[in-house]
Amino acid sequence: MPACQLNNILLGIHISHMVAEQGTKTAEIVAESLLDWGVDVIFGLPGDGINGFIEALRQRKDRIKFVLVRHEESAAFMACAYAKYTGKLGACVATSGPGAIHLLTGLYDAKADSTPVVAITGSTYSDMMGSNYQQDVNLLQLFSDVTVYNNMINSPEHAEMAVDIACRSAISKRGVSHLTIPIDVQEKQRSGKYSRHKVAGHTSDVFSSCVMPDPAILRKAADILNSGERVVLLVGQGALGAGAEVEAVSEMLGAPIVKALLGKAVVPDDHPNSLGGIGMLGTEPATDAMEQADTLLMVGTSFPYIDYLPKPGRARGIQIDLLPERIGLRFPVEAGLVGDAKTTLAALMPLLKKKENREFLRSRQDAMRSWMDLLRERSSRTDRPVKPQVVAAAVSEELQDDAIISVDSGTNTIWAAQYIQLRRGMKFSLSGTLASMACALPYAIAAQIAYPERQCVAFVGDGGFSMLMAEFATAVQYNLPIKVVIIKNNILGMIRWEQMAFLGNPEYGVEFTPIDFAEFAESCGGRGYSINEPAEVRSIISQAMGEKEPTIIEAYVDPFEPPMPPKVDMDFVRNLAESFARGQPYARRIGLTLFRNQVHETLRGVHSHDTEEAA
Ligand SMILES: Cc1cc2nc3c(=O)[nH]c(=O)nc-3n(C[C@H](O)[C@H](O)[C@H](O)COP(=O)(O)OP(=O)(O)OC[C@H]3O[C@@H](n4cnc5c(N)ncnc54)[C@H](O)[C@@H]3O)c2cc1C
Ligand SMILES: Cc1ncc(C[n+]2csc(CCOP(=O)(O)OP(=O)(O)O)c2C)c(N)n1
Numbered sequence: 001m002p003a004c005q006l007n008n009i010l011l012g013i014h015i016s017h018m019v020a021e022q023g024t025k026t027a028e029i030v031a032e033s034l035l036d037w038g039v040d041v042i043f044g045l046p047g048d049g050i051n052g053f054i055e056a057l058r059q060r061k062d063r064i065k066f067v068l069v070r071h072e073e074s075a076a077f078m079a080c081a082y083a084k085y086t087g088k089l090g091a092c093v094a095t096s097g098p099g100a101i102h103l104l105t106g107l108y109d110a111k112a113d114s115t116p117v118v119a120i121t122g123s124t125y126s127d128m129m130g131s132n133y134q135q136d137v138n139l140l141q142l143f144s145d146v147t148v149y150n151n152m153i154n155s156p157e158h159a160e161m162a163v164d165i166a167c168r169s170a171i172s173k174r175g176v177s178h179l180t181i182p183i184d185v186q187e188k189q190r191s192g193k194y195s196r197h198k199v200a201g202h203t204s205d206v207f208s209s210c211v212m213p214d215p216a217i218l219r220k221a222a223d224i225l226n227s228g229e230r231v232v233l234l235v236g237q238g239a240l241g242a243g244a245e246v247e248a249v250s251e252m253l254g255a256p257i258v259k260a261l262l263g264k265a266v267v268p269d270d271h272p273n274s275l276g277g278i279g280m281l282g283t284e285p286a287t288d289a290m291e292q293a294d295t296l297l298m299v300g301t302s303f304p305y306i307d308y309l310p311k312p313g314r315a316r317g318i319q320i321d322l323l324p325e326r327i328g329l330r331f332p333v334e335a336g337l338v339g340d341a342k343t344t345l346a347a348l349m350p351l352l353k354k355k356e357n358r359e360f361l362r363s364r365q366d367a368m369r370s371w372m373d374l375l376r377e378r379s380s381r382t383d384r385p386v387k388p389q390v391v392a393a394a395v396s397e398e399l400q401d402d403a404i405i406s407v408d409s410g411t412n413t414i415w416a417a418q419y420i421q422l423r424r425g426m427k428f429s430l431s432g433t434l435a436s437m438a439c440a441l442p443y444a445i446a447a448q449i450a451y452p453e454r455q456c457v458a459f460v461g462d463g464g465f466s467m468l469m470a471e472f473a474t475a476v477q478y479n480l481p482i483k484v485v486i487i488k489n490n491i492l493g494m495i496r497w498e499q500m501a502f503l504g505n506p507e508y509g510v511e512f513t514p515i516d517f518a519e520f521a522e523s524c525g526g527r528g529y530s531i532n533e534p535a536e537v538r539s540i541i542s543q544a545m546g547e548k549e550p551t552i553i554e555a556y557v558d559p560f561e562p563p564m565p566p567k568v569d570m571d572f573v574r575n576l577a578e579s580f581a582r583g584q585p586y587a588r589r590i591g592l593t594l595f596r597n598q599v600h601e602t603l604r605g606v607h608s609h610d611t612e613e614a615a
């Protein structure tokens with residue numbers, strides 16, 4: 001969500017600041033100040049360290065929704081997802097000590113994906129701090145690395161200012177702010193007595209920031225783009241609000257669009273100029289486009305795998321990003337346009353000349369058609385056990401036009417990235433840069449809370465799901481009809497392949513005993529479905545997607561299906577051979593699967609060139 005739009009949301013609900021009345025408790029001032037910043041949902045779990053603040057939330061339950069989770073890690077993931085999906089400020093709350101510690105993974109997710117979140121925690125009594133008292137943890141120290149703003153509220157007179165700075169910092173620096181409030185301070189009433197220089201109500205809850213790049217740099221960027229012959233656009237989540245502008249610039253420059261994973265929804269997957277993703281889970285046409293490009297325009301992306309970008313010196317680079325420190329981080333760009341993607345592209349557009357030669361775009365579009373044939377082939381296999389690609393493609397077919405898809409970390413990320421085809425209006429996210437397992441379920445819950453009428457789907461591995469599976473009961477408790485698709489292979493699938501293909505090691509420490517997730521769903525009060533046969537994939541997914549209750553669909557898939565990169569290099573093959581030689585326990589099954597896949601694709605004539613060369 002661009003800062004300017006975020007600003008509008010905040011302005012829309014802005015209630016002007018009022019100095020709290022005498023006698024108002026700190027916890028109440030914090031709650032009111034969060035409301036001033038547009039916080040309408042807060043995810044968390046209470047405890048004696050934060051009960052004073054929870055009471056302030058109870059008294060305001062008609063204006064701010066408190067969502068009770070089963071694990072604080074989920075609360076932080078939910079706050080992050082809520083901010084990602086709505087553009088509002090995400091918020092979470094936890095008690096002192098263990099509760100606060102549990103928040104950390106989700107907060108790091110927000111930090112890593114530049115998402116504005118404010119976390120409220122309790123701390124032990126102010127006169128007991130530092131005495132090894134129960135649940136006494138130095139939270140300021142603990143949260144110092146994850147936050148852009150980190151403070152302890154010392155008194156009711158301090159509270160409003162601290163919340164204002166926390167919220168403003170989270171939004172403007174696109175990160176996490178943390179405020180901890182000692183138990184006794186939560187209860188303390190405003191006396192109206194201030195220190196010598198303090199003036200009541202001296203901070204503001206209005207956020208305005210709309211940066212526009214320097215016109216001279218805009219012209220320079222336009223000159224570079226106009227002189228390029230093979231321009232590629234790489235777009236990321238910072239361009240989510242700028243789809244129309246991205247499409248217009250792409251058309252103007254005859255430039256194919258490549259999408260970093262968090263930017264999958266920037267333009268629809270079936271847009272004629274889209275080459276899909278890049279990286280391990282990207283497409284071959286996108287990989288080739290990066291090699292062939294003479295000019296790269298990056299919009300709202302910090303895509304981390306720089307080895308997939310053009311080699312420095314082989315292409316000229318331009319980058320648009322809201323954060324100045326992100327410019328030139330991944331590619332040595334000549335022009336860095338600091339600003340919002342939408343407004344900056346709109347300002348760039350009139351300076352661009354229509355590229356007459358469309359040959360580059362056309363050749364990439366042809367390659368994309370062949371790539372899609374290959375994916376269609378891979379996702380229409382009838383083998384047993386079911387191929388995971390078949391499940392992902394069936395989910396894709398059953399999505400409603402306004403679906404919100406939350407994905408986890410593992411091979412499931414790859415199947416979702418490649419086989420779930422986003423249409424215009426859909427949303428898609430995951431723990432991108434932290435790449436944490438377990439995010440998909442809390443993300444889907446947050447999405448459903450934000451958009452009760454939309455179809456909210458979690459696509460997750462069995463390992464990731466089992467980490468925070470108790471949150472399915474949260475979905476039941478709040479009547480959230482999320483659909484959870486579990487790719488069940490009874491293994492940390494991604495790690496099996498990493499151990500073999502990256503290091504040449506036999507797999508170790510990756511298998512786990514199965515859980516009957518369908519039965520689990522029913523025992524929580526939701527609906528559960530199991531898919532075991534290829535013939536039932538489509539019908540079960542279709543039926544389950546129609547459920548009005550929270551629903552789990554576990555799909556038992558081939559645990560030996562390899563997550564293939566778009567182009568297989570010889571290292572992959574060499575390392576696999578080495579792991580086999582060193583005692584990989586399932587070498588025969590894996591070898592057979594790879595062989596069968598290769599034969600299948602060769603017979604159908606849909607293989608990619610480099611897979612053929614490497615094999
Ligand atoms: C198992 C797994 C495998 C993965 N493999 C891949 C892979 O192969 N390929 C892949 O692409 N990703 C992959 N990822 C995700 C990857 O790690 C990154 O998170 C992702 O590529 C980053 O996407 P992004 O550039 O859109 O987002 P970010 O890295 O968050 O970058 C967004 C940028 O936009 C800027 N911004 C924000 N708002 C605006 C605005 N309004 N205007 C302008 N700029 C703005 C931000 O400052 C930031 O610099 C994988 C993740 C997992 C879990
Ligand atoms: C919290 C966390 N722990 C460990 C990892 C490392 N990791 C990445 S993918 C993965 C395996 C995921 O297994 P599963 O959820 O079953 O998905 P699959 O790969 O089988 O699709 C692991 C352990 C991680 N990303 N996050």
Ligand SMILES: [Mg+2]
Pocket residue numbers: 410461462463487488489490491492493
């Ligand atoms: Mg698994």
